[in-house]
Amino acid sequence: MPTPDQQNQPALLIVDDDPLITDALAFVLARDFNVAVAHSRAQANQLTQARSPDLALIDLGLPPKPHKPDEGFALIRDLLGRIPSLRILVLSGQNDEIHARHARALGAIDFVAKPCPPEQIRARLQDALRLPGTPQARFTTCGLIGQSPPLNRLRLQLQQYADAPFPVLIEGESGSGKELLASCLHYLSRRADAPLLALNCAAIAPTLVEPTLFGYAKGAFTGALQARPGYFEDASGGTLFLDEIGELPLELQAKLLRVLENGEYQRVGETQTRTSQARIVAATNRDLKQEVRAGRFRADLYHRLSVFTLTAPPLRDLGTDRLMLLEHFRTQLGGSAPIELSAAARQAWLDYHFPGNVRELRNIVIRLSAKYPGQIISVEQLENELDSASIDLQDLPLPSTIPALKELARKQLSSQLNFELDRMLKDWEQSYVQAALDITHGNLSQAARLLGINRTTLYSRMQTYNKDDS
Numbered sequence: 001m002p003t004p005d006q007q008n009q010p011a012l013l014i015v016d017d018d019p020l021i022t023d024a025l026a027f028v029l030a031r032d033f034n035v036a037v038a039h040s041r042a043q044a045n046q047l048t049q050a051r052s053p054d055l056a057l058i059d060l061g062l063p064p065k066p067h068k069p070d071e072g073f074a075l076i077r078d079l080l081g082r083i084p085s086l087r088i089l090v091l092s093g094q095n096d097e098i099h100a101r102h103a104r105a106l107g108a109i110d111f112v113a114k115p116c117p118p119e120q121i122r123a124r125l126q127d128a129l130r131l132p133g134t135p136q137a138r139f140t141t142c143g144l145i146g147q148s149p150p151l152n153r154l155r156l157q158l159q160q161y162a163d164a165p166f167p168v169l170i171e172g173e174s175g176s177g178k179e180l181l182a183s184c185l186h187y188l189s190r191r192a193d194a195p196l197l198a199l200n201c202a203a204i205a206p207t208l209v210e211p212t213l214f215g216y217a218k219g220a221f222t223g224a225l226q227a228r229p230g231y232f233e234d235a236s237g238g239t240l241f242l243d244e245i246g247e248l249p250l251e252l253q254a255k256l257l258r259v260l261e262n263g264e265y266q267r268v269g270e271t272q273t274r275t276s277q278a279r280i281v282a283a284t285n286r287d288l289k290q291e292v293r294a295g296r297f298r299a300d301l302y303h304r305l306s307v308f309t310l311t312a313p314p315l316r317d318l319g320t321d322r323l324m325l326l327e328h329f330r331t332q333l334g335g336s337a338p339i340e341l342s343a344a345a346r347q348a349w350l351d352y353h354f355p356g357n358v359r360e361l362r363n364i365v366i367r368l369s370a371k372y373p374g375q376i377i378s379v380e381q382l383e384n385e386l387d388s389a390s391i392d393l394q395d396l397p398l399p400s401t402i403p404a405l406k407e408l409a410r411k412q413l414s415s416q417l418n419f420e421l422d423r424m425l426k427d428w429e430q431s432y433v434q435a436a437l438d439i440t441h442g443n444l445s446q447a448a449r450l451l452g453i454n455r456t457t458l459y460s461r462m463q464t465y466n467k468d469d470s
Contacts, residue, residue, distance in 0.1 A: 004407055009030075009032065009033050010033050010034065010055060010129055011033070011034045011036070011051065011052075011054050011055070012025060012029060012033035012034065012035050012052040012053060012054070012055045012056070012057065012125065013035075013036050013037075013038065013047065013048065013053040013055070013056040013057070013058075014029075014035060014036070014037050014040075014057045014061040015037075015038045015039070015040075015043075015044045015057070015058045015059060015062065015075065016039065016062075017039050017059065017061070017062055017063055017066055018056075018058075021059075022037045022039065023037075024118070025118060025121065027055070027123070027356025028118040028119075029118070029121070029122060029125070030120060032125075032126070033055070033125070033413040036051075036053065036206060039062075039063075039070045040062055040063050040071075041062055041072075041074060041075045044056075044058075044075055044077070044078075044079070044298075045078055045079075048079060048082065048083065049398065052082075052083045052084065052086070053083070053432065054080060054085075054086070054087065054129065054148075055086070055087050055088075055089070055123070055125055055128060055129065056088045057089050057090075057091050057093065057121070058072055058075055058076065058089070058090055058092075058108075059071030059072060059091055059092050060073065060090060060091075060092040060099060061092065061093065062075065062373065068461070069092070069099050069102070070193065072103075073102060073103070073106060073192075075089075075178055076088055076103065076106045076107060076108055076314060077106055080106070080107045081086070082362055087128045087129070087201060088107060088108040088109060089108065089110040089111075089112060089124060089125065089128060090103045090108045090110070090111045090112065091112045091114060091116065091121065092111070092112075092114060092144070093113070094115040098196070099111075100314070101183060102187055102192070102422075103393075106141045106187065107129055110124055110128060112124060122164075127321050127331050127338070130331070133462075143184075144177075144184070144380060145179070145321065145324050145328050146318055146321030146324050146325065147321070147324075148313075148318045148319050148321045150313040150317055150318060151313070151318065151321065153354045153399070154181070154310065154312075154313070156179070156338075157310055158184050158185060158188060158310070159188065161185060161308045161310070161326070161362065162184075162185050162188035162189040163188075163189050163190055164307075164308065165279060166307035166308060167260060167279070167280040167282065167304065167305050167306075167307055167308070168182075168185060168280075168281045168282070168284070168307070168308045168309070168310060169245075169282050169284070169288070169305045169306040169308070169309045169310070170182060170281065170283040170284075170309075170310045170312060171284060171288075171309065171311050171312070172283070172310075172311070172313070172314070173285055173312070173314050173357055174285050174309055174357070174359070174434075175339055175356045175357035175358055175359030175360055176313065176314055176315065176357040176358060177200065177312050177313035177357070177358050178243065178283040178285075178312050179241065179243065179283070179308055181283075181312055182196075182198070182239070182241040182243075182281045183196065183241075183284065184422065185239065185281055186238070186239040186241075186279075186281075189239075189279075191237065191238050191239055191279060194237040194238030194239070195234060195237070195238035195239075196234050196235070196239045196241065197231050197234055197235040197238070197239070197240050197241065197278075198241040198242075198243060199212065199231055199240070199241070200239075200241065200243045200244055201242055201243065201245055201246075201248050201326075202205075202243070202244035202247040202444070202462060203242045203459065203462060203463050204243075204459075205391075205456070205459060206249045206252075207291070209248065209249065209252055210252055210268055211224075211228070211230065211256070211267075211268045212230060212231060213230050213231050213232055213235055213256075213265075214230040214233075214251075214255070214266065214267055214268060215227070215228050215229040215230030215232075215267040215268070216230075216267050216268035216270075217227055217242065217267050217268065217269035217270045218269075219269065220267070220268045220269025220270075221268070221269070224228045224269070224396060226292070227267070230265075230267065231278075231297075232259060232265055232274075232276040232278055232430075233274065233276060235276070235278040236275075236276045236277045236278050237277050238278060238279070239278065239279045239280075239281055239418045240278040240279070240280055240281070241281045241282075241283070242281070242283070242367075243281045244281075244283065244284060244285070244442075245282040245283065245284050245288075245305065246284045246286040246288060246291055246296075246297060246442055246446065247442065247460070248295070250297075250298070252394050253297070253298045253301045254298070254301075257298065257300060257301045257304060257336065259276060260301075260304045260305070261278060261304065262356065263275045263276050280307050283378070285442075286442045288302050288305075288306075289302070296388065296443065300454060313353040313359075314354075314357055315358055315361060316353045316354060316418075320350065322349060322350060322352075322361065323349065323350065323369055324353070325358060325361055325362075326341070326349060326361070328461070329361070329362050329365040329366075330365055330369065333365055333366055333369045337373045337374030338369070338374070339365075339368050339369055339372055339373065339374065339375060339377055339379050340375075340376045340377065341376070341377050341382065342377060342378055342379060343379060344378070344379040344382070345377050345379045345382040347379075348379050348382055348383060348386070349382065352386050352410075354410055358415065364385050364386065367410050368381070368382070368385060370372070381452070381458070382459040387424045392413070429461065430461075430465055432451065433447070433451065433458070433461060433462070433465075436451050437447075441449060444459070
């Protein structure tokens with residue numbers, strides 16, 4: 001029986017099939033938590049019938065399949081289905097990124113890779129208790145954080161579309177979370193245990209798109225030393241996410257249409273017809289209807305892809321969800337010493353329009369957490385990061401006006417703490433690239449000509465931006 005002091009402590013459920021781990025963690029954490037231990041999914045479900053814990057620390061590899069994550073994932077679904085307020089942390093040696101993503105998609109708020117020092121686990125658990133709201137409120141449906149009307153509508157659509165066999169087109173601005181929505185569709189569906197593969201059509205040379213998607217035979221082209229399957233083959237039975245679908249060359253659009261219509265395709269260099277059962281989810285930050293009218297995208301492919309359409313809302317339309325995202329990332333990135341915003345800084349945060357959406361917000365929190373760990377951020381410190389995070393081209397002098405550029409540089413160096421020239425130059429470069437893509441409606445060849453660089457160089461620059469933002 002727990003003592004009166006223990007009854008007043010947060011209730012923690014530890015689920016792991018290794019008694020040495022459960023005994024050690026129970027001993028170390030007992031002074032801060034009222035600990036219960038289970039060694040299987042069935043035992044955990046039985047224990048939580050009598051009392052609902054506040055926290056759960058769950059290993060993914062549980063009997064009868066200790067070398068696979070299936071039982072752990074199933075337990076997360078069981079517990080959150082019965083106890084929506086439960087905060088679940090996953091502690092697992094199966095620390096592949098896809099497992100971490102799946103665990104968060106199911107509702108876990110943190111993923112801790114083994115081995116991890118007990119004191120760090122204690123800090124993570126205490127951080128979880130300080131998170132505002134409940135996991136249901138913040139993480140319902142695959143990690144979508146917020147309770148604004150646009151997000152709630154999106155949750156309903158995700159649940160409606162998840163198990164449908166038809167393609168889904170996800171539209172939205174850059175950085176608004178289109179890949180997260182694709183992941184939600186997959187993990188909410190009956191395909192959740194099958195592969196989820198993603199291909200960014202804008203980050204791969206046009207000549208490589210076809211062999212990457214469909215695979216190739218040995219000797220199909222120079223360097224094809226052996227046969228390789230493509231994404232359609234590897235993702236069969238699961239989900240294939242095609243990001244920036246508007247960049248797919250016209251000649252490949254017809255081949256993609258064929259796969260969407262009957263599942264049939266051929267490897268490059270082969271005559272054998274193969275069949276894929278992969279579900280297609282595509283995303284774009286361009287207006288594909290306009291691309292169809294301009295002749296850059298096939299109308300029949302557009303209609304086939306957009307059987308269902310989801311729109312990732314821009315962050316500026318999500319109101320106080322921006323504060324919930326701040327709380328999520330600051331705790332995730334700050335560990336045991338997360339940053340806080342002063343009252344004035346919180347208001348400035350709400351007033352900022354975040355042109356780079358969630359990706360920009362996360363990068364701002366990364367910088368603040370690195371510069372001011374555990375500190376209360378003033379409005380001046382925050383505004384320095386907001387100013388450097390997004391360059392508004394309309395507010396800048398013409399590049400050819402050297403004195404004006406010099407004056408801008410003087411003001412920035414005088415007023416901005418921790419100025420980084422490399423970061424500023426990268427921001428300038430990325431802003432011009434994005435402006436060129438906007439002007440040319442995403443046409444990479446035209447954008448490259450507008451910038452005075454070749455298409456290969458533009459691909460390389462875009463890949464660098466994607467790595468920096470990931």
